[in-house]
Amino acid sequence: MSDFGYLDEKSTYFDSACQSLRPQPVIDALNEYYMEYNSCGERVKYEWGRKVDDKVAESRQAVLDLLKLNGKHYFVSFTLNTTYGLNLLLSQLNLPVDKVITSEIEHNSVFLSTIEFAKKHDIERVVLERQDDGSIDLDYDFARSLVVMNTSSNVDGRELKNIKELVKKVKKSGGFVIIDAAQTLGSNYELLQKIQADAICSSAHKMYSASLGIMVVRKDLLPYVETDFVGGGMVSSVTKDSYTLLGSDHAHAIFEPGLQAWGEIIALKTAINWLQKAKKTSRVNEFAGEIYDFLQKQPGVKVLNKAAAPVISFSHESLGGHSIAKALSDEGIMVRSGYFCAHYYLKEKLDLPHQVRISIGLHNTEADITKLKNVLERIFN
Numbered sequence: 252m253s254d255f256g257y258l259d260e261k262s263t264y265f266d267s268a269c270q271s272l273r274p275q276p277v278i279d280a281l282n283e284y285y286m287e288y289n290s291c292g293e294r295v296k297y298e299w300g301r302k303v304d305d306k307v308a309e310s311r312q313a314v315l316d317l318l319k320l321n322g323k324h325y326f327v328s329f330t331l332n333t334t335y336g337l338n339l340l341l342s343q344l345n346l347p348v349d350k351v352i353t354s355e356i357e358h359n360s361v362f363l364s365t366i367e368f369a370k371k372h373d374i375e376r377v378v379l380e381r382q383d384d385g386s387i388d389l390d391y392d393f394a395r396s397l398v399v400m401n402t403s404s405n406v407d408g409r410e411l412k413n414i415k416e417l418v419k420k421v422k423k424s425g426g427f428v429i430i431d432a433a434q435t436l437g438s439n440y441e442l443l444q445k446i447q448a449d450a451i452c453s454s455a456h457k458m459y460s461a462s463l464g465i466m467v468v469r470k471d472l473l474p475y476v477e478t479d480f481v482g483g484g485m486v487s488s489v490t491k492d493s494y495t496l497l498g499s500d501h502a503h504a505i506f507e508p509g510l511q512a513w514g515e516i517i518a519l520k521t522a523i524n525w526l527q528k529a530k531k532t533s534r535v536n537e538f539a540g541e542i543y544d545f546l547q548k549q550p551g552v553k554v555l556n557k558a559a560a561p562v563i564s565f566s567h568e569s570l571g572g573h574s575i576a577k578a579l580s581d582e583g584i585m586v587r588s589g590y591f592c593a594h595y596y597l598k599e600k601l602d603l604p605h606q607v608r609i610s611i612g613l614h615n616t617e618a619d620i621t622k623l624k625n626v627l628e629r630i631f632n
């Protein structure tokens with residue numbers, strides 16, 4: 252795709268689950284900010300700053316539009332990444348709950364932060380199994396619980412297929428839901444549209460944008476936030492020993508202490524527009540099916556996935572994961588190897604060896620898939 256024309260022919264990138272490549276228009280938007288109106292936002296009155304304010308507001312709105320959520324009920328804050336967003340929320344929330352519930356296929360960002368949440372509030376922590384299609388058994392008693400869960404796994408691409416029913420059930424029983432959408436916004440944002448969760452955390456760098464964390468938060472969660480991570484840009488007044496936070500018309504500021512990554516925030520709107528267009532001609536699912544079928548047929552290969560997905564992990568009975576990744580790298584093919592920050596599920600629960608992970612992005616071409624299959628065949632033989 253010409254938007255990735257800067258890639259040299261030898262570099263074949265299959266690590267989009269970590270960071271997707273940035274299309275040229277996103278890089279251009281970032282450069283334009285740095286070269287034409289490099290100013291801080293939401294503070295200054297000069298022209299550059301006013302332009303930043305307008306564009307930052309447009310990016311917040313673009314996130315809400317992508318998710319089909321109403322600004323009356325939700326606001327968007329920006330932070331470093333998904334991990335930071337989840338921790339900002341979980342470390343400052345004081346909720347009327349008796350347990351925190353997560354699932355077995357979580358990234359460490361959810362797995363560890365829910366351990367800390369349970370410890371801090373001295374409540375039970377429950378780790379539920381995910382079904383083969385990624386959904387959760389709704390027979391569980393979700394009363395007075397906080398559910399923190401991903402909508403797409405970074406090890407086998409399983410999606411939380413019944414998220415709509417899950418959120419409805421948890422909310423109806425007086426609970427709360429925080430979604431880790433790190434792997435979802437870049438591949439299947441449709442799954443999250445109109446979902447009335449309490450918060451959604453994600454990473455712009457996994458959705459073709461510059462490095463940035465996204466938090467989408469329900470306004471009625473605010474009374475439960477005990478703000479203690481504080482600084483500039485979030486107060487209306489300060490006395491010798493106290494301060495008053497900005498009001499609900501600046502709700503996003505509560506999670507944005509200090510100066511923000513203005514250029515990266517602005518580039519996000521360009522990335523969202525690009526993603527929506529690029530998805531219309533996407534071959535990612537077709538390529539996923541091709542790689543999945545190929546791997547299934549290779550002697551000695553054990554595929555982790557139950558079905559094809561943009562993220563596919565596998566191991567080999569005699570070749571280590573890191574050795575396979577290094578051999579691929581010698582041919583210019585970039586994949587990941589190891590446990591991908593899902594140590595509990597892969598290492599502790601399934602007792603698996605290091606995996607190799609192929610993650611497909613919108614920049615990948617048929618030629619990339621053919622090259623990957625040819626080189627893997629040589630490595631396996």
Ligand SMILES: Cc1ncc(COP(=O)(O)O)c(C=O)c1O
Binds near residue numbers: 333334
């Ligand atoms: C499912 C999932 N959740 C959370 C994260 C954490 O994202 P970040 O490292 O951008 O905070 C990742 C990163 O790979 C992920 O795949």
